[in-house]
Amino acid sequence: MDILQLAKQNLLVPSGLTENDLTRVMGQLLGGRIDSGDLYFQSVQSEAYVLEDGIIKEGSHSLDQGVGVRAISGEKVGFAYSDDIILPALEQATQAARCIAQAQQSGSIKAWTKSQAVRPLYVASNPLDSLSALDKVQLLREVDAYARRCDARVSQVVVSLSGSFENILIVNTHGHLAADIRPLVRLSVNVVVEEQGRRESGSAGGGGRVNYDYFTTQQRAVGYAQEAVRQALVNLQAVSAPAGLMPVVLGPGWPGVLLHEAVGHGLEGDFNRKKSSVFADRMGEQVASSLCTVVDDGTLVDRRGSLTIDDEGVPTQRTVLIENGILKNYLQDTHNAKLMKMAATGNGRRQSYAHLPFPRMTNTFMLPGKSEPQDIIASVKKGLYAVNFGGGSVDITSGKFVFSASEAYLIENGKVTVPVKGATLIGNGPAVMEQITQVGNDLQLDSGIGSCGKEGQTVPVGVGQPTLLVKELTVGGTQQ
Amino acid sequence: MDLANHALPTHLSALVDVAHYQKMVQQVLAMAKQQGAEQAEVTVQASQGLQVAVRLQEVDKIEFNRNKAISLTVWVAQRKGTATTTELSEASLKRTVQSALDLARFTEADPCSGLADPASLAQEIPDLALYHPWELSVNEAIAQAKACERFALDYDKKIVNSDGAELYSEQDYFLYANSHGFIGGYPSSQHALNCVVIAQDEAGMERAYQYTQNRQPQQLWSAEQVGTEAASRALSRLAAQKIATQHTPIIFNAETARSLIGHLVQAISGGRLYRQLSFLLDSLGQAVLPAQFDLIERPHLLAGLGSAPFDDDGVATQARTLVEQGILTSYVLSAYSARKLGLANTGNAGGVHNLMLQSQTSMTFAQLLQSMGEGLLVTELMGQGVNLLTGDYSRGASGYWICDGKIQFPVHEITVAGNLKQMLLNLQNMSDDIDTRGNIQTGALLVEGMMVAGS
Numbered sequence: 001m002d003i004l005q006l007a008k009q010n011l012l013v014p015s016g017l018t019e020n021d022l023t024r025v026m027g028q029l030l031g032g033r034i035d036s037g038d039l040y041f042q043s044v045q046s047e048a049y050v051l052e053d054g055i056i057k058e059g060s061h062s063l064d065q066g067v068g069v070r071a072i073s074g075e076k077v078g079f080a081y082s083d084d085i086i087l088p089a090l091e092q093a094t095q096a097a098r099c100i101a102q103a104q105q106s107g108s109i110k111a112w113t114k115s116q117a118v119r120p121l122y123v124a125s126n127p128l129d130s131l132s133a134l135d136k137v138q139l140l141r142e143v144d145a146y147a148r149r150c151d152a153r154v155s156q157v158v159v160s161l162s163g164s165f166e167n168i169l170i171v172n173t174h175g176h177l178a179a180d181i182r183p184l185v186r187l188s189v190n191v192v193v194e195e196q197g198r199r200e201s202g203s204a205g206g207g208g209r210v211n212y213d214y215f216t217t218q219q220r221a222v223g224y225a226q227e228a229v230r231q232a233l234v235n236l237q238a239v240s241a242p243a244g245l246m247p248v249v250l251g252p253g254w255p256g257v258l259l260h261e262a263v264g265h266g267l268e269g270d271f272n273r274k275k276s277s278v279f280a281d282r283m284g285e286q287v288a289s290s291l292c293t294v295v296d297d298g299t300l301v302d303r304r305g306s307l308t309i310d311d312e313g314v315p316t317q318r319t320v321l322i323e324n325g326i327l328k329n330y331l332q333d334t335h336n337a338k339l340m341k342m343a344a345t346g347n348g349r350r351q352s353y354a355h356l357p358f359p360r361m362t363n364t365f366m367l368p369g370k371s372e373p374q375d376i377i378a379s380v381k382k383g384l385y386a387v388n389f390g391g392g393s394v395d396i397t398s399g400k401f402v403f404s405a406s407e408a409y410l411i412e413n414g415k416v417t418v419p420v421k422g423a424t425l426i427g428n429g430p431a432v433m434e435q436i437t438q439v440g441n442d443l444q445l446d447s448g449i450g451s452c453g454k455e456g457q458t459v460p461v462g463v464g465q466p467t468l469l470v471k472e473l474t475v476g477g478t479q480q
Numbered sequence: 481m482d483l484a485n486h487a488l489p490t491h492l493s494a495l496v497d498v499a500h501y502q503k504m505v506q507q508v509l510a511m512a513k514q515q516g517a518e519q520a521e522v523t524v525q526a527s528q529g530l531q532v533a534v535r536l537q538e539v540d541k542i543e544f545n546r547n548k549a550i551s552l553t554v555w556v557a558q559r560k561g562t563a564t565t566t567e568l569s570e571a572s573l574k575r576t577v578q579s580a581l582d583l584a585r586f587t588e589a590d591p592c593s594g595l596a597d598p599a600s601l602a603q604e605i606p607d608l609a610l611y612h613p614w615e616l617s618v619n620e621a622i623a624q625a626k627a628c629e630r631f632a633l634d635y636d637k638k639i640v641n642s643d644g645a646e647l648y649s650e651q652d653y654f655l656y657a658n659s660h661g662f663i664g665g666y667p668s669s670q671h672a673l674n675c676v677v678i679a680q681d682e683a684g685m686e687r688a689y690q691y692t693q694n695r696q697p698q699q700l701w702s703a704e705q706v707g708t709e710a711a712s713r714a715l716s717r718l719a720a721q722k723i724a725t726q727h728t729p730i731i732f733n734a735e736t737a738r739s740l741i742g743h744l745v746q747a748i749s750g751g752r753l754y755r756q757l758s759f760l761l762d763s764l765g766q767a768v769l770p771a772q773f774d775l776i777e778r779p780h781l782l783a784g785l786g787s788a789p790f791d792d793d794g795v796a797t798q799a800r801t802l803v804e805q806g807i808l809t810s811y812v813l814s815a816y817s818a819r820k821l822g823l824a825n826t827g828n829a830g831g832v833h834n835l836m837l838q839s840q841t842s843m844t845f846a847q848l849l850q851s852m853g854e855g856l857l858v859t860e861l862m863g864q865g866v867n868l869l870t871g872d873y874s875r876g877a878s879g880y881w882i883c884d885g886k887i888q889f890p891v892h893e894i895t896v897a898g899n900l901k902q903m904l905l906n907l908q909n910m911s912d913d914i915d916t917r918g919n920i921q922t923g924a925l926l927v928e929g930m931m932v933a934g935s
Contacts, residue, residue: 049586049587052755053590055587055588055589055590056586056587056588057560057587057588057590057593058560058562058587059560059561059562059583059584059586059587060561060562060563060564060583061562061563061564061579061580061583062563062564062565063564063565063566063567063572063575063576064549064564064565064566065566065567066566075538075540076538076539076540076541076542077540077541077542078541078542078543079541079542079543079544080543080544080546081544081545081546082546083546083547083548083549083566083567084567093544096544097544099542099618100539100542133582133583133585133586134586136586137586137587155756156755156756156757158755192755192756192757192869199756199869199870200869200870201757201867201869241874241897243725243895243897243931243932243933244725244933244934244935245725245934245935274535274641274643275641276641276643276678276685276687278684278685354545354547356541356543390864390865391863391864392863392864393862393863393864393876395687395862397678397685397686397687398684398685398686398687398717398892399684400862400876400878400892400893401862402862402863402865402875402876402895403863404863404864404865404874421867421870421872422865422867422872422874423865423874423895423897424863424865424874424875424876424895424897425895426862426863426876426893426894426895426933427893428893474722474893474894474895474933474934474935475895475933476865476874476875476876476894476895476896476897476933477874477897477931477933478874478897478898478899478931479931480725480726480727480931
C-alpha cells in the first residue's frame with residue numbers, strides 16, 4: 001500500500017468516513033466568500049521512558065487524534081477542530097470555521113486529485129514497534145551504566161527515550177489529497193558531576209525520523225552519554241565568562257541556532273507579509289557578509305527537521321534564503337505565498353490538528369566556506385570560542401536576538417585556553433550577519449534534538465553551520 | 481446557523497457532562513484495579529474556547545477550540561505506568577488501561593512512588609469562584625479586539641504597523657480521582673485581551689505589547705488601557721541605545737521581576753531538590769532573601785488566577801508561608817518529592833498557587849527609582865540563560881537608563897548577568913505596583929551588584 005492508502009486506512013476507515021463524505025464536507029466549507037480551505041486529519045501515537053536514580057522510573061504512552069478544519073477568505077482565516085474523527089463533529093467544525101465569511105450558500109469541489117507521489121524521506125513504519133519494551137529499558141540501563149563508568153565524579157544520570165508515530169491526511173478545496181507517515185525518535189542524557197562540593201551539569205542527545213535501532217548502531221546512545229559527561233567535566237573547570245563586545249568563534253553544528261534566530265525567523269513569510277520583520281522589503285539586498293549562504297532544506301533524509309510534505313501537503317524543498325550575503329527567498333506556506341504572490345516553499349507547518357499552520361523552518365544551515373577551522377581560531381587575539389548552546393530567541397521586528405552558550409572557552413593569542421561559564425550572547429540579526437568575517441570548511445548539522453517555538457506552537461527542527469567568526473558580538477558574562 | 485452572532489455556551493453542561501465523566505473515571509479506576517493495579521489515579525481535562533484576532537482593523541483569524549483528554553497512572557508493586565488518550569470511547573478506555581498496566585511491567589519499583597497518603601487528600605472542596613464563563617459572540621469579540629487595536633493605532637503617527645489585537649475566552653474543567661476513593665472536580669475560566677503594535681522612526685522598528693488576563697471578564701482592563709499602553713510602550717522603545725559594559729544596580733519592573741521569584745520557586749521545588757539540580761539545596765532555615773521579605777502562598781483566593789482547592793495529587797492546598805523574614809521555611813513539594821526528601825507534603829503537585837512577595841518597607845515605583853538614583857531599569861528579558869543548578873544567570877535585556885530617579889533614554893541589546901543566589905540576597909527594595917496578572921505576584925525589585933554587558 002502506498003502512503004495515501006495507509007493513511008486513509010488509519011485515519012478514515014476506523015470512523016467509517018469515505019471520500020464521498022469528504023467531498024460533501026468540502027462543499028459545505030466552500031461557497032460564499034470562502035476562497036479555499038482544508039481538512040487535516042492526524043493521529044499521533046507517542047511514548048516515553050525515563051531512567052533516573054538508576055531505575056526505570058517512568059513509562060508513558062499517549063494517543064492523540066483529531067481533525068482540524070480551516071477556511072480562508074482573503075486574509076481572514078477561520079479555524080475549528082475536533083478530537084473526534086466522526087462525521088457530525090467534522091461537519092460542526094466546518095460550520096464554525098467558515099463563519100469567517102458569514103457565508104450561507106455552499107459550493108462544490110471538482111474531482112479529487114491525489115498529490116503527485118513524492119518520494120518519502122523516511123520509513124513509514126512505527127518506531128514504537130521497532131524495539132521491544134524490554135530492549136528499550138535495556139538501552140536506557142546501558143546508557144546509564146556507561147555514563148557512570150565514564151567518570152567517578154558522575155553523581156546523577158537521567159536518560160530519556162521518546163518516540164512518536166504520526167499519520168496525517170490532508171484534503172483541500174482544490175481537490176488535493178495528500179498523506180504522510182512520520183516517525184520521530186529522540187534519546188537524551190543529562191548528567192551531574194560533583195567534585196569538592198561543586199556541581200555542574202552536561203547534556204547531549206540525538207534522534208531523527210528513524211526507528212530506535214538508530215541509537216544502537218554506531219554506538220550512538222553511549223556516545224551521547226560520553227558527550228554529556230565530557231561537557232559536565234569541562235564545566236567543572238569553568239571560570240567566570242567575560243562581559244562586553246569581543247570576537248566570537250562559533251563551533252560547527254548546533255551553534256547554527258545563531259542562524260535560526262538571527263535570520264531564520266525574520267525570513268518567515270507571515271512576518272514579511274505583515275512587514276513586521278526587520279527583513280521586510282529587503283529582497284535582493286545585502287543582509288549578511290558575502291561569505292554567507294544560508295539555506296532551509298526540508299528534504300534531508302531521516303533528519304528531525306525534514307518532512308516529505310509539509311502540513312498543507314506541499315512537498316518540502318531546499319530554499320536558498322541568503323546567497324553570498326544577498327536575500328533571495330522567504331519561507332512560505334500557501335496562505336502567505338498567495339497573498340504575497342510568491343510560490344509556496346513547503347514550509348507550512350503546524351504542531352497538530354488543533355493548531356493553524358504557518359511558515360516554519362525545517363533544517364536551517366549555512367553552507368561551508370573555505371577557511372580551516374584552526375586558522376579561524378588562530379586569527380583571534382582575544383575572544384570567545386563557543387561550541388555548545390542552549391536555546392535562543394529573537395524579536396523579529398527590531399532584529400535583536402539572543403542565544404545562550406552552555407560550553408565555551410576563552411581564546412587568547414590565537415589559542416583556545418580556559419573554559420568559561422555559560423553566557424548569553426546578544427546581537428542584531430542583520431548587523432551580526434554582516435560581522436561574519438570567516439566561514440570554515442567544516443559544515444556540520446546538529447544531532448537531532450532541536451525544537452522551535454512560535455506563537456505557542458512547537459515543531460521539531462534542525463540547524464547547522466561550519467565554524468565561523470563573528471568579528472564583534474556582545475558576550476554576557478560577569479567579568480569586565 | 482449564523483455563527484458570527486453565536487456565543488460560546490455559558491452553561492457548564494455544554495462544556496462537560498459532569499455526571500458522565502465522574503462515572504467514567506470510576507469505571508476506569510475499577511478496570512485498572514480488576515486487572516491488577518494496586519493503586520491508580522485518573523485525570524480528565526476538558527476545555528472550550530474562542531480566540532479572535534484582528535490586524536490593521538480587519539479580522540485576521542477566528543479559532544474555536546475544544547479539547548478533552550483522560551490520563552491514567554497505575555502502580556503495580558510500586559512500579560508506575562501512565563497512558564493518555566483523547567478518545568473517550570469504551571474501547572479506547574480499555575486500551576488505555578491495558579497500555580498503562582503494560583508499561584508498569586517494564587518500569588522498576590520505586591519505594592517513594594504511589595498515591596498521596598489518604599489523610600492528606602482534600603476532605604472538602606471549597607468553591608473558589610473560578611468559573612465565570614463569558615457570554616461573548618464572535619461579533620462582540622471582533623468589536624472589542626478592533627477597539628483595542630484602534631486605540632493603539634490612533635495613539636501616535638509613529639505607530640506605523642500592528643501585529644494585531646487578540647481576545648481569548650476559555651472554559652476548563654478539571655477532574656481528578658484516585659483509588660483511595662478521592663474524586664474532585666471543578667470548572668474554571670480564563671479571559672485575555674492583548675495588543676501588539678510597531679512604532680518606527682529613522683533608526684528602525686520597535687514592537688511592544690500589553691495584555692490583560694483574568695478569570696472574570698468584567699475584571700479585564702479596558703480595551704483603551706491595553707491599546708494605549710501597548711502603543712506608548714512601543715513609542716518609548718524608539719531610538720534605544722546600547723550602554724557601556726559596567727557594574728550597575730538594576731530595577732526589574734514588576735513584570736520581569738516575576739521571573740526572578742519564579743527561579744526561586746523552581747530552585748526550592750522538590751523535583752529539583754531530590755535530583756540535586758538546585759542552587760538552593762539544603763537551604764531550609766537559611767536566608768534566601770533579605771530579612772524584609774516574606775513569600776506567601778494563598779491557594780484559596782476567590783477567582784484567583786493560581787487558585788486551586790486541591791493539587792494534582794488530590795492533596796488539600798492551604799495558605800502558608802515559604803519565606804519568612806528572608807528565611808526559607810518550606811519547600812514546594814508533591815507527594816512523590818516529599819517522600820524522596822523525607823519531608824511533609826506541601827500540596828504543590830503541579831506547582832504553586834498564588835505566590836506573593838511581600839516587603840516590610842513599602843514604596844511607590846517612583847520612590848524605588850529615586851532610591852536607585854542612577855542605574856538600569858529592565859522591562860524585558862530574552863532567552864534562557866539561567867542555570868538553576870549553579871544559579872549562574874545571564875539573559876538578554878532591554879529597558880531604560882535611569883538618572884536622578886528619572887528615565888533618561890531607552891536601552892537595548894545588552895545582557896544582565898550575576899548569580900541568582902547572590903541576586904536574591906541582594907534585593908534592596910520592592911515597589912507597591914504589584915503585577916496581579918499571574919500566579920506569582922511581585923512589585924518591581926531593585927537588585928545590587930549585577931553586571932551589564934553592552935558596548
